[in-house]
Amino acid sequence: MIPVPFFDLTRQYATMEKEVLDAALPLFKSQQFILGPAVSEFESQFASTFGLSRAVGVSSGTDALVLSLIASGLLPGQGVLVPSFTFFASASAISLAGGVPVFLDVEPSSFLLTPEILDRFLREETRPGPGDRPLTRHGNHPLAGVMAVHLYGQMVDMEGLYRVARSHGLWIVEDACQSVGARHADRPPGLFSNAAAYSFFPTKNLGGAGDGGMVTTENPAFAEHLLRLRVHGSRKRYEHEEMGYNARLDALQARVLSVKLPRLGEWTERRRELARRYNEAFRDLPGVIPPVSLPECFHVYHQYTLRIEGEGRRDALRNLLSERGIGTEVYYPIPLHRQEAFAALLPGTPPLPISERLSREVISLPVFPELFDNEQERVIDAVRAFVGR
Numbered sequence: 001m002i003p004v005p006f007f008d009l010t011r012q013y014a015t016m017e018k019e020v021l022d023a024a025l026p027l028f029k030s031q032q033f034i035l036g037p038a039v040s041e042f043e044s045q046f047a048s049t050f051g052l053s054r055a056v057g058v059s060s061g062t063d064a065l066v067l068s069l070i071a072s073g074l075l076p077g078q079g080v081l082v083p084s085f086t087f088f089a090s091a092s093a094i095s096l097a098g099g100v101p102v103f104l105d106v107e108p109s110s111f112l113l114t115p116e117i118l119d120r121f122l123r124e125e126t127r128p129g130p131g132d133r134p135l136t137r138h139g140n141h142p143l144a145g146v147m148a149v150h151l152y153g154q155m156v157d158m159e160g161l162y163r164v165a166r167s168h169g170l171w172i173v174e175d176a177c178q179s180v181g182a183r184h185a186d187r188p189p190g191l192f193s194n195a196a197a198y199s200f201f202p203t204k205n206l207g208g209a210g211d212g213g214m215v216t217t218e219n220p221a222f223a224e225h226l227l228r229l230r231v232h233g234s235r236k237r238y239e240h241e242e243m244g245y246n247a248r249l250d251a252l253q254a255r256v257l258s259v260k261l262p263r264l265g266e267w268t269e270r271r272r273e274l275a276r277r278y279n280e281a282f283r284d285l286p287g288v289i290p291p292v293s294l295p296e297c298f299h300v301y302h303q304y305t306l307r308i309e310g311e312g313r314r315d316a317l318r319n320l321l322s323e324r325g326i327g328t329e330v331y332y333p334i335p336l337h338r339q340e341a342f343a344a345l346l347p348g349t350p351p352l353p354i355s356e357r358l359s360r361e362v363i364s365l366p367v368f369p370e371l372f373d374n375e376q377e378r379v380i381d382a383v384r385a386f387v388g389r
């Protein structure tokens with residue numbers, strides 16, 4: 001039996017090996033591996049591809065989030081609202097930047113935070129603090145901002161979220177690590193927030209040859225601050241205006257990503273085509289809930305994630321697919337408010353039943369652009385066989 005991989009990076013590389021190596025070679029010849037034109041050219045290319053003002057290359061998606069939070073003015077002990085159903089780094093970045101994650105639930109059909117969920121929390125779970133800042137009901141951490149996570153390739157309604165956040169004096173940072181190329185109401189991440197953070201981890205829709213990340217912002221002063229933060233708090237050599245990090249995007253990564261970015265549109269279309277076929281095939285299967293693409297969203301399907309209803313049924317499907325050689329993943333099996341690393345926050349966290357349920361129900365199927373049609377058909381046949389269709 002030939003396996004169907006959950007993901008296979010070697011297939012994409014085979015289609016562009018010469019271009020990637022040709023782009024990287026001059027750096028080896030010049031030995032200019034840190035910043036320089038490779039990084040600044042890729043930053044301009046990235047910003048102009050999505051019609052954005054500024055892009056600042058950093059060393060990972062996690063660092064993109066941490067630096068964006070610091071540049072937003074997050075102070076030690078301030079709370080940042082973040083969905084519990086996401087990758088660890090969406091919330092660990094808040095702790096690493098000195099803040100306190102305050103976990104929210106998500107809307108189950110899209111897996112996303114919505115303006116309604118944020119609004120309800122801010123009305124019911126907070127009370128006014130000193131000045132006109134609200135306090136969370138637990139731990140008395142004054143709230144400073146919101147981390148909006150565009151999970152699996154689909155954007156949160158940012159205009160709606162911004163309206164709610166602003167009315168409570170909160171800023172927003174966007175975690176767009178899974179959503180390069182996504183849009184809501186034809187707008188990319190980064191327009192209704194301080195900044196949007198991207199990851200170029202190799203398996204992302206736009207993946208490098210190692211770790212890498214990007215922050216986009218429409219605020220020139222914010223971009224200048226990020227440029228300092230990524231180089232030890234310094235713009236002029238050996239003059240340090242503030243505490244900073246070593247968090248630069250590698251020149252080598254920038255070159256590789258420059259070659260790959262023009263192909264992102266075509267890869268995204270293929271992901272969307274695969275998702276359409278899955279949606280069609282799974283439309284009426286009992287206990288199998290396909291992901292909902294919201295009306296105004298251009299979903300880039302970083303993941304194609306089903307919900308399987310019924311105790312133990314998700315794991316049973318996963319076993320059946322595995323027996324047929326089909327790779328799957330569970331993103332994410334433990335909601336963040338249940339992670340040991342955040343155990344100290346749990347006593348004050350309100351119940352988050354949707355995040356808990358999703359972590360038991362979700363299963364992601366192969367959806368990478370180089371997946372063959374006949375491989376997808378095997379996945380579809382196996383899921384249908386599981387429900388006896």
Ligand SMILES: Cc1ncc(COP(=O)(O)O)c(C=O)c1O
Binds near residue numbers: 061089177212213
């Ligand atoms: C939602 C989300 N946030 C943050 C990150 C962190 O990105 P990185 O691995 O580049 O640090 C990732 C990916 O790993 C992610 O999927």
